[in-house]
Amino acid sequence: MTNITEVELVVVGAGVAGCTAAIYAKRYGVDVVILDKGVPGGQLMTVSSMENYPGFPEGISGMELAQRVHQQVENHGIEIVQEEVTAISRHDESRWLVQTGDGEWLAVAVIIATGVFPRSLNVPGEKELRGRGxxxxxxxxxxxxxxxxxxxxxxxxxxxxxxxxxxxxxxxxxxxxxxxxxxxxxxxxxxxxxxxxxxxxxxxxxxxxxxxxxxxxxxxxxxxxxxxxxxxxxxxxxAIGTIAHTDWLEELVELDSGFITTDMSMRTNQPGIFAAGDIRDTVIRQVTTAVGDATIAAYSAYQYIAKHRGEAYGEYAGPEQNQ
Ligand SMILES: Cc1cc2nc3c(=O)[nH]c(=O)nc-3n(C[C@H](O)[C@H](O)[C@H](O)COP(=O)(O)OP(=O)(O)OC[C@H]3O[C@@H](n4cnc5c(N)ncnc54)[C@H](O)[C@@H]3O)c2cc1C
Missing domain, CATH: 3.50.50.60 (FAD/NAD(P)-binding domain)
Structure with missing residues (x-):
C-alpha cells in the first residue's frame, strides 16, 4: 500500500531557496517538510568560492554555506526527506497530492524550488564518458x-x-x-x-x-x-550554463522557456503552488535572489495556509514581521 503523509507545506528542493523557505515557514508555525532527490545543498555544493554574498567579506565556499544552511534547517526541527518528486496534482479542493518514487504527500501548499542543472554539450563521447573524465x-x-x-x-x-x-x-x-x-x-x-x-x-x-x-x-x-x-x-x-528540468510540471503550472512563471508574491497560476529560486522565470539567478524569493514564497504560502485553517487572511503576520 502506498504510504501517504499529510503536511501543511511541502517544499520541493533542499537548495538554498528550499531551505530558506522551509525555515521561514516553520517560524510562521507551519508544518513543513522538504523533499530532495539528492544531497541537500543543490548547486551551492559546486561553488568553490562566493565573494558576493553579503556578510562574508573574505568570501565563503558554497559547501560551507550549504552546511550552515542545512544546520539551520536541522536546528528548526525540519525534516529533509530524500525523495524525488515526480508529479504534483490536485487531490481535492484544498489539497495537493505530491508523488515521489517512494510515497505520496498531501499538502495544502507546495513551494517548488528545484533549481537548475548543468547544460550538456551534446557532442559525441560526452554521454559515454560521463563520470569517466x-x-x-x-x-x-x-x-x-x-x-x-x-x-x-x-x-x-x-x-x-x-x-x-x-x-x-x-x-x-x-x-x-x-x-x-x-x-x-x-x-x-x-x-x-x-x-x-x-x-x-x-x-x-x-x-x-x-x-x-x-x-x-x-x-x-x-x-x-x-x-x-x-x-x-x-x-x-x-560549464556552458544551466537548464531547468520542468517537463514534469508542464501540465501543472505556467512555464516560460522552461522556467516557472510567478507573480511578485511567488504565486504560480495554481492556487497553493508557489515557486522560488533558480527555477523561477527571473532575470538573475544568485543566492541572494534565491533567498529573497524563498522568503516571499514562505510568507505567501503561510498566508494561504492560514486561510485554509480558517484564520483570518494575514491575521498573524508571523514572528519575522513583528520584529
Ligand atoms: C559554479 C557555480 C558558481 C556560482 N557562483 C555563485 C556566486 O558566486 N554567487 C551567487 O550568489 N550565486 C552563485 N551561483 C548560483 C547559486 O548557486 C544559485 O543561484 C543558487 O544556489 C540556487 O539555489 P536554488 O535553491 O534555487 O536551486 P539549487 O541549488 O539548484 O537546488 C535545487 C534542489 O532541488 C533538488 N531537486 C531538483 N528536482 C527535484 C525533484 N524533482 N524532486 C526533489 N528534489 C529536486 C535538487 O537536488 C537540488 O538540491 C553559482 C552557481 C554555480 C553552478
Missing part, C-alpha cells in the same frame, strides 16, 4: 585530476570559476571558449587570464570528447578557420 562540477571532481591536464568548456562566470579552482589543483588548465572574449564578470575574467597555468583557447568549439575507457583527448575546431585538432587532456569540465 567528463564532469560538470570542479569542486566535486577536481581532486581526481591533481597534477594533470584538464579542459574547462565555457566562457561565463561558472566556467571561469571552475578554471580558477582547477588551476590550484591541476598542472595545466585549458579554458576553451567559442567566442573571442569572456562573458564572465571583468573582475574574475581578468584573474583567470593572469593565471600562469591557465591557457585560453578562443574561438574554439568542442567537436568530440575522445577516449576508450576514460577521456584522453578533445577534438576541437577553430570557429574562424575551421581547422580541427586534438588536445590531450585527462578530464573535461563542462
Amino acid at each position: 567528463v564532469s560538470y562540477c570542479a569542486t566535486c571532481d577536481g581532486f581526481l585530476y591533481r597534477g594533470e591536464t584538464v579542459a574547462v568548456v565555457g566562457g561565463g562566470n561558472s566556467a571561469v570559476e571552475e578554471a580558477m579552482y582547477l588551476a590550484d589543483i591541476c598542472e595545466k588548465v585549458y579554458l576553451t571558449h567559442r567566442r573571442d572574449r569572456l562573458r564572465a564578470d571583468p573582475h574574475i575574467g581578468q584573474q583567470v587570464i593572469e593565471r600562469e597555468n591557465v591557457e585560453l583557447l578562443w574561438n574554439t568549439v568542442v567537436q568530440e570528447i575522445v577516449g576508450e575507457e576514460e577521456v584522453q583527448q578533445l577534438r576541437l575546431r577553430n570557429a574562424g578557420t575551421e581547422e580541427e585538432w586534438l588536445l590531450p587532456v585527462s578530464g573535461v569540465f563542462v
Whole structure:
C-alpha cells in the first residue's frame, strides 16, 4: 500500500531557496517538510568560492554555506526527506497530492524550488564518458585530476570559476571558449587570464570528447578557420550554463522557456503552488535572489495556509514581521 503523509507545506528542493523557505515557514508555525532527490545543498555544493554574498567579506565556499544552511534547517526541527518528486496534482479542493518514487504527500501548499542543472554539450563521447573524465562540477571532481591536464568548456562566470579552482589543483588548465572574449564578470575574467597555468583557447568549439575507457583527448575546431585538432587532456569540465528540468510540471503550472512563471508574491497560476529560486522565470539567478524569493514564497504560502485553517487572511503576520 502506498504510504501517504499529510503536511501543511511541502517544499520541493533542499537548495538554498528550499531551505530558506522551509525555515521561514516553520517560524510562521507551519508544518513543513522538504523533499530532495539528492544531497541537500543543490548547486551551492559546486561553488568553490562566493565573494558576493553579503556578510562574508573574505568570501565563503558554497559547501560551507550549504552546511550552515542545512544546520539551520536541522536546528528548526525540519525534516529533509530524500525523495524525488515526480508529479504534483490536485487531490481535492484544498489539497495537493505530491508523488515521489517512494510515497505520496498531501499538502495544502507546495513551494517548488528545484533549481537548475548543468547544460550538456551534446557532442559525441560526452554521454559515454560521463563520470569517466567528463564532469560538470570542479569542486566535486577536481581532486581526481591533481597534477594533470584538464579542459574547462565555457566562457561565463561558472566556467571561469571552475578554471580558477582547477588551476590550484591541476598542472595545466585549458579554458576553451567559442567566442573571442569572456562573458564572465571583468573582475574574475581578468584573474583567470593572469593565471600562469591557465591557457585560453578562443574561438574554439568542442567537436568530440575522445577516449576508450576514460577521456584522453578533445577534438576541437577553430570557429574562424575551421581547422580541427586534438588536445590531450585527462578530464573535461563542462560549464556552458544551466537548464531547468520542468517537463514534469508542464501540465501543472505556467512555464516560460522552461522556467516557472510567478507573480511578485511567488504565486504560480495554481492556487497553493508557489515557486522560488533558480527555477523561477527571473532575470538573475544568485543566492541572494534565491533567498529573497524563498522568503516571499514562505510568507505567501503561510498566508494561504492560514486561510485554509480558517484564520483570518494575514491575521498573524508571523514572528519575522513583528520584529
Ligand atoms: C559554479 C557555480 C558558481 C556560482 N557562483 C555563485 C556566486 O558566486 N554567487 C551567487 O550568489 N550565486 C552563485 N551561483 C548560483 C547559486 O548557486 C544559485 O543561484 C543558487 O544556489 C540556487 O539555489 P536554488 O535553491 O534555487 O536551486 P539549487 O541549488 O539548484 O537546488 C535545487 C534542489 O532541488 C533538488 N531537486 C531538483 N528536482 C527535484 C525533484 N524533482 N524532486 C526533489 N528534489 C529536486 C535538487 O537536488 C537540488 O538540491 C553559482 C552557481 C554555480 C553552478
